[in-house]
Amino acid sequence: MANVIWISGGACNGNTHSFLNAEEPTVVDLVTDFGINILFHESAAPTYGEQSKKLFHDVIAGRIALDLLVCEGTVITGPNGTGRYNMLLGRPHKDWIKELAAVAGVVVAVGQCASWGGLPATPPNPSGSMGLQYKRNERGGWLGADFKAKSGLPVINISGCPAHPDWISQILVAVATGRVGDIQLDQFQRPLTFFKSFTQTGCTRNQYFEWKSSVEEFGQGTRKGCLFYEKGCRGSMTHSSCNRILWNRQSSKTRSGHPCHGCTEPAWPFYDLAPGTVFKSQKVMGVIPQDVPEGTDPLSYTLHAAAARAAAPQWAKEDMFVV
Ligand code: SF4
Ligand code: SF4
Numbered sequence: 001m002a003n004v005i006w007i008s009g010g011a012c013n014g015n016t017h018s019f020l021n022a023e024e025p026t027v028v029d030l031v032t033d034f035g036i037n038i039l040f041h042e043s044a045a046p047t048y049g050e051q052s053k054k055l056f057h058d059v060i061a062g063r064i065a066l067d068l069l070v071c072e073g074t075v076i077t078g079p080n081g082t083g084r085y086n087m088l089l090g091r092p093h094k095d096w097i098k099e100l101a102a103v104a105g106v107v108v109a110v111g112q113c114a115s116w117g118g119l120p121a122t123p124p125n126p127s128g129s130m131g132l133q134y135k136r137n138e139r140g141g142w143l144g145a146d147f148k149a150k151s152g153l154p155v156i157n158i159s160g161c162p163a164h165p166d167w168i169s170q171i172l173v174a175v176a177t178g179r180v181g182d183i184q185l186d187q188f189q190r191p192l193t194f195f196k197s198f199t200q201t202g203c204t205r206n207q208y209f210e211w212k213s214s215v216e217e218f219g220q221g222t223r224k225g226c227l228f229y230e231k232g233c234r235g236s237m238t239h240s241s242c243n244r245i246l247w248n249r250q251s252s253k254t255r256s257g258h259p260c261h262g263c264t265e266p267a268w269p270f271y272d273l274a275p276g277t278v279f280k281s282q283k284v285m286g287v288i289p290q291d292v293p294e295g296t297d298p299l300s301y302t303l304h305a306a307a308a309r310a311a312a313p314q315w316a317k318e319d320m321f322v323v
Pocket of ligand 1: 225228234254
């Protein structure tokens, strides 16, 4: 049995919706087979109002064990540091978070907003939003850089907008089965098992990426050309398993013809959504990609790309998946 409190801050609740679509295992499996005991969830709460308040106080006082605190959405600190833009059970949500996190065995941030701040923390950030242990790229956030849960782990960031449902449910399984110590984290506290590879790993457009063959227009066949060169795809520099663990066991953004926006990375949304930066690859002097695959630099990449493009075979310009 693992007691879980799932609490929501500045968010669209997309991670709750995503979680409800989990397949391996499903939410029902988590409850019936893995002993996940959801004490509180704002959309599917087994308790309400005064009951919930009493529950929270019992948890904070140590009368009820809290194995896992799941936080969705940003911690809202506005206006003027009071947190009163987001009240929960008569208190600022931010204050509950701090006290619950202090007694939790494991603390998980689900989604981009809880991990780093996401869209709400994009300048001018009127709600004073931040992530649990990060403020975009900067370590710290609401709980502070030195925070560790009782298990000794910092906040586990299951990033993404939203996080993939199976990334969430499989971390819950690790907690429920006492295997949380096996979770290895990357430099941004994301579980390596989901975030070591790139979105590009498993993308059906990789062969076009290799030969620098570009999609020219959206709708130009679902699997013809790579979206990196013109459409702003960040799949080669974004850590995610979206093309290894498919969404709904069916597809991914890039498989369906949509560029990866890099929603699992702390700096997302890139360029702070300035006009002309979404669905468009940014270039220096009109030709050199400003953002290049991780581990290379713009000039080396441009030289490599020019050689590959010159050597590209005819098939690399065609749809390989005609049915
Ligand atoms: S850049 Fe994007 S579309 Fe191209 S291969 Fe990588 S992930 Fe796929
Ligand atoms: S493909 Fe990219 S933008 Fe889409 S969910 Fe995965 S990491 Fe996020």
